[in-house]
Amino acid sequence: MKPSSQGFEFHVRAQDGKARRSTLITPHAAVDLPTFMPVGTQGTVKTLTPEEVAATGAQIVLGNTYHLWLRPGPDLLAHFGGLHAFSRWPHAMLTDSGGFQAFSLSANVKLTEEGFTFRSHLDGQKMFLSPEEAVRIQGLIGADIQMQLDVCSPGNSERHVVEEAVARTTRWAKRAIASPRPEGQALFGIVQGACFADLRRDHAKELAELPFDGLALGGFSVGEPIPAMYETLEAIAFEIDPERPRYLMGVGTPQDLLIAVGLGIDMFDCVLPTRNARNGQALTRFGKITIKNARYRDDKLPLDPDCACPTCHGGYARGYLRHLFIAGEILALRLISAHNLHFYGELMRGARLAIEEGNYIDYQRSSLDRMGHGDLL
Amino acid sequence: MKPSSQGFEFHVRAQDGKARRSTLITPHAAVDLPTFMPVGTQGTVKTLTPEEVAATGAQIVLGNTYHLWLRPGPDLLAHFGGLHAFSRWPHAMLTDSGGFQAFSLSANVKLTEEGFTFRSHLDGQKMFLSPEEAVRIQGLIGADIQMQLDVCSPGNSERHVVEEAVARTTRWAKRAIASPRPEGQALFGIVQGACFADLRRDHAKELAELPFDGLALGGFSVGEPIPAMYETLEAIAFEIDPERPRYLMGVGTPQDLLIAVGLGIDMFDCVLPTRNARNGQALTRFGKITIKNARYRDDKLPLDPDCACPTCHGGYARGYLRHLFIAGEILALRLISAHNLHFYGELMRGARLAIEEGNYIDYQRSSLDRMGHGDLL
Numbered sequence: 001m002k003p004s005s006q007g008f009e010f011h012v013r014a015q016d017g018k019a020r021r022s023t024l025i026t027p028h029a030a031v032d033l034p035t036f037m038p039v040g041t042q043g044t045v046k047t048l049t050p051e052e053v054a055a056t057g058a059q060i061v062l063g064n065t066y067h068l069w070l071r072p073g074p075d076l077l078a079h080f081g082g083l084h085a086f087s088r089w090p091h092a093m094l095t096d097s098g099g100f101q102a103f104s105l106s107a108n109v110k111l112t113e114e115g116f117t118f119r120s121h122l123d124g125q126k127m128f129l130s131p132e133e134a135v136r137i138q139g140l141i142g143a144d145i146q147m148q149l150d151v152c153s154p155g156n157s158e159r160h161v162v163e164e165a166v167a168r169t170t171r172w173a174k175r176a177i178a179s180p181r182p183e184g185q186a187l188f189g190i191v192q193g194a195c196f197a198d199l200r201r202d203h204a205k206e207l208a209e210l211p212f213d214g215l216a217l218g219g220f221s222v223g224e225p226i227p228a229m230y231e232t233l234e235a236i237a238f239e240i241d242p243e244r245p246r247y248l249m250g251v252g253t254p255q256d257l258l259i260a261v262g263l264g265i266d267m268f269d270c271v272l273p274t275r276n277a278r279n280g281q282a283l284t285r286f287g288k289i290t291i292k293n294a295r296y297r298d299d300k301l302p303l304d305p306d307c308a309c310p311t312c313h314g315g316y317a318r319g320y321l322r323h324l325f326i327a328g329e330i331l332a333l334r335l336i337s338a339h340n341l342h343f344y345g346e347l348m349r350g351a352r353l354a355i356e357e358g359n360y361i362d363y364q365r366s367s368l369d370r371m372g373h374g375d376l377l
Numbered sequence: 378m379k380p381s382s383q384g385f386e387f388h389v390r391a392q393d394g395k396a397r398r399s400t401l402i403t404p405h406a407a408v409d410l411p412t413f414m415p416v417g418t419q420g421t422v423k424t425l426t427p428e429e430v431a432a433t434g435a436q437i438v439l440g441n442t443y444h445l446w447l448r449p450g451p452d453l454l455a456h457f458g459g460l461h462a463f464s465r466w467p468h469a470m471l472t473d474s475g476g477f478q479a480f481s482l483s484a485n486v487k488l489t490e491e492g493f494t495f496r497s498h499l500d501g502q503k504m505f506l507s508p509e510e511a512v513r514i515q516g517l518i519g520a521d522i523q524m525q526l527d528v529c530s531p532g533n534s535e536r537h538v539v540e541e542a543v544a545r546t547t548r549w550a551k552r553a554i555a556s557p558r559p560e561g562q563a564l565f566g567i568v569q570g571a572c573f574a575d576l577r578r579d580h581a582k583e584l585a586e587l588p589f590d591g592l593a594l595g596g597f598s599v600g601e602p603i604p605a606m607y608e609t610l611e612a613i614a615f616e617i618d619p620e621r622p623r624y625l626m627g628v629g630t631p632q633d634l635l636i637a638v639g640l641g642i643d644m645f646d647c648v649l650p651t652r653n654a655r656n657g658q659a660l661t662r663f664g665k666i667t668i669k670n671a672r673y674r675d676d677k678l679p680l681d682p683d684c685a686c687p688t689c690h691g692g693y694a695r696g697y698l699r700h701l702f703i704a705g706e707i708l709a710l711r712l713i714s715a716h717n718l719h720f721y722g723e724l725m726r727g728a729r730l731a732i733e734e735g736n737y738i739d740y741q742r743s744s745l746d747r748m749g750h751g752d753l754l
């Protein structure tokens with residue numbers, strides 16, 4: 001069933017093998033796909049201003065509904081005109097449903113057909129989340145794209161547990177679709193099924209019957225072996241309705257992105273580049289740099305001498321970044337975060353260009369080789 | 378004795394009462410005085426990039442020799458071409474002597490005529506600082522302006538203790554002057570004497586006999602009552618050799634700056650605007666804003682609607698800053714730090730303009746009134 005949310009369009013511009021170059025038009029901005037969405041958990045991509053995030057090449061960011069619901073709360077966000085205005089991000093924005101964090105961060109989670117109750121990790125307050133409530137809260141937050149509430153089974157679940165999660169996710173998908181949401185907000189469905197390719201395939205078909213504006217793959221990167229994720233993606237990603245954007249949730253490493261784009265995925269989000277930055281890990285075209293390592297003590301080079309990010313282009317030496325990081329200076333976290341997101345932005349820009357030029361396989365192979373992950377192909 | 382350091386000039390452009398508008402030319406840049414120097418304790422003005430610091434109107438920053446000596450160490454700084462190159466600050470820079478922090482932060486301080494030993498607050502290592510060693514270390518750090526090692530008596534010291542500190546500071550001043558230092562580095566002497574105006578006056582005359590490029594007032598803001606500081610400044614500041622810049626060390630609040638400029642002071646440094654920012658306190662033309670206060674929860678105004686800093690002009694609402702601060706987000710600390718330093722920069726810019734136009738007293742009075750400190754005049 002063709003989606004129909006006002007202000008949204010999806011166009012595939014080029015295809016190269018299974019990889020595709022497309023455009024997602026949202027009310028706030030057009031987004032070039034494939035794309036990586038930096039995560040702004042609490043209304044900010046940690047350590048950075050919106051201008052700095054946009055300068056990394058990011059065209060869309062993700063907000064975490066669970067965190068924003070608890071603090072500052074959807075009503076306050078609505079008072080400020082929504083998260084776009086509150087956080088000064090004028091471009092495209094997506095919110096998750098809050099379900100994943102409610103499961104993983106809160107206490108006393110009780111799941112029923114109606115929804116689930118849990119206690120806030122901040123103050124112990126009892127909260128209730130349902131498919132309808134997730135749409136209502138995301139409506140107040142006001143992102144361009146909402147995600148349905150889904151049921152994510154643990155990475156090592158047995159088949160019958162996964163089957164139940166899939167079936168309930170479908171029922172919740174229908175309830176989410178039936179819930180009133182503001183004009184100018186799209187809604188994506190979430191395909192579950194763990195690493196059972198047949199369950200994933202059937203679920204994707206089921207959800208494609210509903211008027212979702214995009215289809216996401218949830219329940220990856222939740223503890224399953226990485227090769228199993230690649231294998232499942234290889235089996236099913238390209239079969240997901242080609243008329244809608246395909247979004248691989250919570251993934252991943254630079255190599256994950258390179259592999260998954262090659263299998264037909266269009267959108268990604270992950271805390272990895274920003275979280276690792278705050279732990280002193282820079283990601284570069286040549287692999288990782290653990291900045292506190294003594295080998296960088298007197299190193300005058302930037303993280304990547306050929307990188308155009310403000311950190312590398314600004315001439316900050318590895319030795320200086322190491323000093324700042326060891327001294328506990330916030331500037332280190334900023335500079336490495338900006339670099340890492342810029343690296344992700346460039347990785348996706350390069351992927352889009354390669355697809356347009358019909359040489360994605362070359363791009364993928366040379367990028368993985370340079371990072372030391374050539375074995376993945 | 379006229380100073381003679383290469384690359385330095387000091388010119389008084391205008392005088393208005395005791396307040397003066399001057400220019401200090403250093404090898405890296407000319408500095409418009411009166412000026413406020415943001416403090417970059419560990420090779421960075423906390424949370425901000427050099428570009429952001431410069432955008433607040435700051436033309437010179439202060440580095441803390443004690444911290445930089447312990448970490449990353451003067452030899453490593455020299456390897457990188459000095460603190461200017463290491464920290465990417467291309468403008469003027471001043472370092473303190475390290476003495477004040479060695480006294481206040483370290484353990485087992487033992488003071489003799491030769492210098493003093495102490496144990497590093499980082500790793501307990503035994504360190505030795507003398508007037509000659511302070512010049513040597515600052516030489517490696519490479520700032521435009523060095524400060525002599527001085528002896529600062531506690532704020533409540535008896536007269537004979539202060540007299541001894543003054544006498545030793547003079548002997549150390551001569552040793553500092555006699556120490557070899559790199560070309561292109563100026564050296565300032567430090568006047569002590571606590572709140573004994575006659576001791577301060579005599580000491581300033583004594584130090585003015587030496588070829589220092591500037592004269593500082595140390596030992597204020599160390600526990601004495603604020604009115605006593607103002608009273609002492611009123612008695613002695615304007616008598617300090619008018620041919621050299623006068624620098625009031627470690628001071629202070631916006632009202633301190635307004636008062637002291639009116640008494641003939643040209644330079645200031647203080648951690649207050651950045652430290653208070655990290656504690657959630659914004660300083661504005663209308664007084665302080667404690668951002669976590671519940672009254673700002675739904676406040677859509679910027680910190681100061683007429684402020685041109687990136688935080689206020691960027692449209693960040695008080696309610697958003699409050700959310701970020703309460704959520705522990707680094708962005709809050711950045712945005713308030715930038716605002717506070719911009720406020721200090723504007724306060725000094727306004728002072729310079731008012732002196733040029735001959736209406737500093739009006740500027741001082743209206744600024745203090747607006748901040749709720751009209752009682753200080």
